[in-house]
Amino acid sequence: MSDTRKPNDEYVVIRHRPGYRLRRTMILLAFTVVAAIAGYAAGMAQGGFRFSSAEASNEQLAQELRSLRDQFRTARQNLVNLERGRAIDEQALREARNTIVGLETRISELEADLTFYRNIMAPSETSKGLQVDSFTLASARGDNTYRFKMVLTQVGNNNSFIAGQVAVNIIGRLDGEKEVIALRDLSDDIEDLGVRFRFRYFQDVEGTLNLPQGFEPYEIQVVAQAQGRNASQAERTFDWAQLTGS
Template identity: 70%
Template structure:
């Protein structure tokens, strides 16, 4: 009696990909966080925080801060878990860390904006009425050129509008002599010595300025004068070094 032959055994060759599953998990984490940030950016593009009242803006900001902080905590937990496994490749780890830094920056910015609205709606007793909130500078690509932004606020009583004019002067040295130059003479975006304003909560004044040759700026002086029933004056001086180093 002949012996029954067994069927030949078959072997399947599967390519081994070290760290493939963990890299895929890391990418899913990054896509989740990027989607959350993209949603936030889309919100800004469609109107951002420009709501009808500062109170509504503050509440919306608080919701955005809470959401981003939750995404940040989740991403941190997943990153720590992946790092402990020590199997994630360097590229995925680098991308994850960049996303964490971006989230930290966005949360910090939102918290700053939230504080801004809180100060308007719930001021201290010594800071009510017309205020020079901030003046910022951003260096342009061309030497001696800067983007500037001035923010005026009405703190406390926001039921009616406040109006008036604000003047900005740069104080510095040229040829070893003190010199005061009006912002109007440094910026094509400013036509008058006094820029008119009218707002309930806050107003921005933005543009570009170019420093003249040989002029060394030391300070920026801002004087805002309200007229009418809310007549008042707010003045603030900013150190040039502080503005350009921040």
């Protein structure tokens, strides 16, 4: 048999190793599993760190929330205290103002009384003897009901009593016609046409009057007549609108 091999051809002899490729594959697989486990462990470790940080942040926020709630409760209590203090101050201020108004009113009343008594005890030359000092009206139970008060005085000579009668008429219109109505016909407190008086310094006549429906008053006429040794007459007319402030 002739040798047909060429001079330049080379042959490589490889040792036959049964199971070698399988072992190499198993080693590579083992390295892959180990790397995967190591990566998972590292990821868990990192994730655990983040969880711990979140837990710490949550606790810090909870503390801040508790602190803010405490501050809110304190601020709200302070507001309540301030509101109460202001209400107390306002109440005290109102009471003080009411007291001042009451004192001013009382002072005015006392000054008026003082003037009244001075005029009685030390009158002028033109205002001596029997006087119709005043007539006042105040609304009572209804629109047509009024409380009245009339004051008669004896000015100057107060050594003896003065006595007589005083007549009071309310002048107005009824159904378009002038009407004069005696106080006796409007008040249950007055029985006679002339109200009797007897005093040394002054006398009040008080009561309640009721106006008839449709009657429009505009004047009150008062005529006082003293009898006896100090006989004299005093007459005065009062405007209804001024007395009632209407």
